[in-house]
Amino acid sequence: MFRPPRAKICCIASVQEAALAVRCGASAVGLVSQMPSGPGPIEETLIAQIAATIPPAIGSFLLTSQQSVEQIVIQQRRCGVNTLQIVDRLEVGDYHDLRTALPGISLVQVIHVTGEESLVEACQIAERGVDALLLDSGNQSLAIKELGGTGRTHDWSISARIVAAVQIPVFLAGGLNEHNVAAAIHAVRPFGIDVCSGVRTLGKLDEVKLRAFVAAIAGSSPSTGRDADRT
Numbered sequence: 453m454f455r456p457p458r459a460k461i462c463c464i465a466s467v468q469e470a471a472l473a474v475r476c477g478a479s480a481v482g483l484v485s486q487m488p489s490g491p492g493p494i495e496e497t498l499i500a501q502i503a504a505t506i507p508p509a510i511g512s513f514l515l516t517s518q519q520s521v522e523q524i525v526i527q528q529r530r531c532g533v534n535t536l537q538i539v540d541r542l543e544v545g546d547y548h549d550l551r552t553a554l555p556g557i558s559l560v561q562v563i564h565v566t567g568e569e570s571l572v573e574a575c576q577i578a579e580r581g582v583d584a585l586l587l588d589s590g591n592q593s594l595a596i597k598e599l600g601g602t603g604r605t606h607d608w609s610i611s612a613r614i615v616a617a618v619q620i621p622v623f624l625a626g627g628l629n630e631h632n633v634a635a636a637i638h639a640v641r642p643f644g645i646d647v648c649s650g651v652r653t654l655g656k657l658d659e660v661k662l663r664a665f666v667a668a669i670a671g672s673s674p675s676t677g678r679d680a681d682r683t
């Protein structure tokens with residue numbers, strides 16, 4: 453049975469934006485810590501303040517570019533979030549070390565979809581004990597890495613193959629907005645949808661765009677009769 457995916461609203465920059473996202477139907481919010489590039493980073497003190505206001509049933513995702521278990525653990529303890537979104541490859545330590553150090557904290561690993569090699573990487577990571585994957589459109593081989601927040605889509609046919617190949621939930625991100633999200637859902641069938649720039653105007657969370665985005669996700673269900681020709 454088709455169910456509309458969950459909505460994760462990223463790049464939250466204030467307690468007010470977090471409350472707005474939750475009011476509009478977000479099941480998770482994203483809080484971006486220090487990154488080499490991208491529009492979303494805020495100070496960790498602000499991340500901790502916002503995370504403390506998020507209702508327990510809502511995911512509070514800390515986006516981290518740290519690549520060692522030790523650094524990620526320290527960061528999670530400073531920020532008090534319930535989920536870690538690891539936007540670069542974990543180089544020092546493994547997910548099991550994170551679980552031992554941070555019981556009850558969910559682990560989401562980002563895969564930047566660049567080609568066929570991303571399918572192999574996603575399948576390998578899915579076997580290593582993460583709770584979910586998040587497919588985004590960054591480029592880790594640039595001199596200044598792009599680890600997300602690019603506003604670009606990627607090849608959804610590869611994302612669809614990843615969703616079909618792994619046994620864990622998969623979020624889809626990268627260049628999504630109210631106009632393309634239904635097509636993305638039908639192409640990929642993700643567990644969740646993640647968005648930053650597509651619901652913002654001049655950097656601020658835009659309630660009109662946000663409501664249209666959430667409505668487009670809900671309206672993507674064949675049971676509503678809309679988009680039924682794509683099911």
Ligand SMILES: O=C(O)c1ccccc1N[C@@H]1O[C@H](COP(=O)(O)O)[C@@H](O)[C@H]1O
Pocket residue numbers: 462463482484487489490491492493515539588598599600601602603604625626627628646647648649650
């Ligand atoms: O937003 C950022 O600045 C950022 C920087 C580094 C890693 C991740 C970042 N944001 C994440 O990127 C996705 C996709 O963004 P967009 O919708 O294409 O603008 C976003 O959902 C965040 O999870």
